[in-house]
Amino acid sequence: MHILLKLASLVVILAGIHAAADIIVQLLLALFFAIVLTRSSPGLFVGEYNAPLPLRL
Numbered sequence: 001m002h003i004l005l006k007l008a009s010l011v012v013i014l015a016g017i018h019a020a021a022d023i024i025v026q027l028l029l030a031l032f033f034a035i036v037l038t039r040s041s042p043g044l045f046v047g048e049y050n051a052p053l054p055l056r057l
Contacts, residue, residue, distance in 0.1 A: 017024065
């Protein structure tokens with residue numbers, strides 16, 4: 001009986017993720033860009049890097 005309950009819970013969770021996939025993808029993409037740009041932005045403005053701008057990103 002416990003395994004049936006666990007499988008039902010898994011189905012509900014996966015259905016919720018599938019329904020919210022568009023929002024989840026956008027949030028993960030925004031998080032990725034925030035992390036990447038936060039780590040590289042101090043060097044872009046302070047002038048620590050001598051590489052051209054396209055190579056800095």
